[in-house]
Amino acid sequence: MFDIETQVEPVSEASPFxxxxxxxxxxxxxxxxxxxxxxxxxxxRGETKIVLGGSGSGKSTIIKLVLGLLRPDAGTIFIDxxxxxxxxxxELTEIRKxxxxxxxxxxxxxxxxxYDNVAYRLAEEGIDEDEIEHEVIRMLRFxxxxxxxxxxxxxxxxxxxxxxxxxRALVGSPPIVLFDEPTxxxxxxxxxxxxxxxxxxxxxxxxxxxxxxxxxxxxxxxxSEYAIVDGEGRVHFEEEGDKLCLINTKVMMIxxxxxxxxxxxEELQLTSDPYIHRFIKGR
Amino acid sequence: xxxxISSLMNLISRFLVELQDITLLFWRMLRGLRKQxxxxxxxxxxxxxIGVGSLAIVSLTGFFTGCVLILxxxxxxxxxxxxxxxxxxxxxxxxxxxxxxxxxxxxxGRVGSAISAELGSxxxxxxxxxxxxxxxxxxxxxxxxxxxxxxxxxxxxxxAADIFGLIGGGIIARYLYALDxxxxxxxxxxxxxxxxxxxxxxxxxxxxxxxxxxxxxxxxTTQGGTVGVGKSTTDAVxxxxxxxxxxxxxxxxxxxxxxxxxxx
Ligand SMILES: Nc1ncnc2c1ncn2[C@@H]1O[C@H](COP(=O)(O)OP(=O)(O)OP(=O)(O)O)[C@@H](O)[C@H]1O
Ligand SMILES: [Mg+2]
Numbered sequence: 271m272f273d274i275e276t277q278v279e280p281v282s283e284a285s286p287f288x289x290x291x292x293x294x295x296x297x298x299x300x301x302x303x304x305x306x307x308x309x310x311x312x313x314x315r316g317e318t319k320i321v322l323g324g325s326g327s328g329k330s331t332i333i334k335l336v337l338g339l340l341r342p343d344a345g346t347i348f349i350d351x352x353x354x355x356x357x358x359x360x361e362l363t364e365i366r367k368x369x370x371x372x373x374x375x376x377x378x379x380x381x382x383x384x385y386d387n388v389a390y391r392l393a394e395e396g397i398d399e400d401e402i403e404h405e406v407i408r409m410l411r412f413x414x415x416x417x418x419x420x421x422x423x424x425x426x427x428x429x430x431x432x433x434x435x436x437x438r439a440l441v442g443s444p445p446i447v448l449f450d451e452p453t454x455x456x457x458x459x460x461x462x463x464x465x466x467x468x469x470x471x472x473x474x475x476x477x478x479x480x481x482x483x484x485x486x487x488x489x490x491x492x493x494s495e496y497a498i499v500d501g502e503g504r505v506h507f508e509e510e511g512d513k514l515c516l517i518n519t520k521v522m523m524i525x526x527x528x529x530x531x532x533x534x535x536e537e538l539q540l541t542s543d544p545y546i547h548r549f550i551k552g553r
Numbered sequence: 554x555x556x557x558i559s560s561l562m563n564l565i566s567r568f569l570v571e572l573q574d575i576t577l578l579f580w581r582m583l584r585g586l587r588k589q590x591x592x593x594x595x596x597x598x599x600x601x602x603i604g605v606g607s608l609a610i611v612s613l614t615g616f617f618t619g620c621v622l623i624l625x626x627x628x629x630x631x632x633x634x635x636x637x638x639x640x641x642x643x644x645x646x647x648x649x650x651x652x653x654x655x656x657x658x659x660x661x662g663r664v665g666s667a668i669s670a671e672l673g674s675x676x677x678x679x680x681x682x683x684x685x686x687x688x689x690x691x692x693x694x695x696x697x698x699x700x701x702x703x704x705x706x707x708x709x710x711x712x713a714a715d716i717f718g719l720i721g722g723g724i725i726a727r728y729l730y731a732l733d734x735x736x737x738x739x740x741x742x743x744x745x746x747x748x749x750x751x752x753x754x755x756x757x758x759x760x761x762x763x764x765x766x767x768x769x770x771x772x773x774t775t776q777g778g779t780v781g782v783g784k785s786t787t788d789a790v791x792x793x794x795x796x797x798x799x800x801x802x803x804x805x806x807x808x809x810x811x812x813x814x815x816x817x
Contacts, residue, residue: 359690363688364688366688373683391687391688
């Protein structure tokens, strides 16, 4: 059992061209239940990976593994070329500084105001108050919640809470952002705004991201539209057409802890797998 | 029989795992003391919450304990003609034992439950995950300030309970048993030794530490949603209370040995 030495290829040590996130044969089980079964995938720098999958298929678990909130039973996970499965909590803290996370339920700190929630990361790093205030206001404007700055999380609606969560994740401009069902339960215009946000991060800031979702229109927006800035600094969204095809967005589908599809959205539409077909067509 | 042994082994191994977790938390907490940022504001806030917030119940507990001590002891003392040592009898029981223990039990009930419920609901609502994701260690940010606050405030609260207890005892002795107030005070002053006072301070320091560590541990290891929060809260109070009572015995023994060998 122990005589097979697993050959780990040398990783491009934090090279600027290496992948942002890489999973190699990652396994995880809770008690006896296998949650993830030998998952392998890569996300290149500046790429958005849309993760689809039914409820309980293991999507949030993958995101928690990226952050090091859970440890895999086997396999390796690389963030920016660094193997995080070997890191202790201290080193993980350093790596987490590069990652912004939007939690499924928002996970705002109840005891802190919206301002302090968004400012949290910067305040922890001991950045001075003026700079924090400037950045917090900028982020809240980004998610269109400037008015709520002094409110407590309990006073916000679900959608507002989600957007505060997004602002908190994006503060300090992390190069990797993880979205866990950021649009679930929101009205279509707000959901659309959040998708536009993700598109802007991808196309204008070069952020690498994982975007977990159930919703097909999210998939459509993210995989067919791109953001450009015009001469006056305004952001426009355009659909990909014959002259331009998005290559920085990939789709991955999970079923019961295994990857059943990994490729572009065009390939996804063409697949013959009946499960995938039902998932994307809804019947 | 075999079943009995295996379930006993199970219990022991669970206990050891828990002990290991608590020790680990302890080390992380100590690291939190040494490193920046130290969350000083949070510490002060917790002291206010724990200390000032518990002052009323602790004083009340102390007061009526003092009352009942003298109420029960006086007739016996009178029978032996030892009314003049009434003050001493209250003081020794209160300062050595009842003050620290009752105070710690009250605080375990009030503060221990609050701590584990707060941390537990933070676990359940993913706030602890969010905190770690944002690069802070929950042990340093949440556990260290709470444990430090308890270690600092519990001795102060105990002193308050002792004082109110002595006052309560004095009132009962004076107005129920018509004991001369001067005789009560003189008996107090001669009866209390420096060892009693030191022991009465050392105990709450240890108890505060135990309440803090156990409640934080129970809160942070909450499992199974909101139902789990209730369970970890109960566990925190029960476990801290039992630990306090057991630790009290051993502490008393150690303190006895310590004082008899160094001071005399
Ligand atoms: N702490 C845990 N203990 C035991 N099982 C768990 C735990 N956390 C998650 N699971 C299990 O792992 C599986 C995957 O959970 P996960 O949260 O990743 O699902 P998901 O794909 O995010 O689902 P959803 O779309 O509903 O959010 C589920 O079947 C769940 O029951
Ligand atoms: Mg999920």
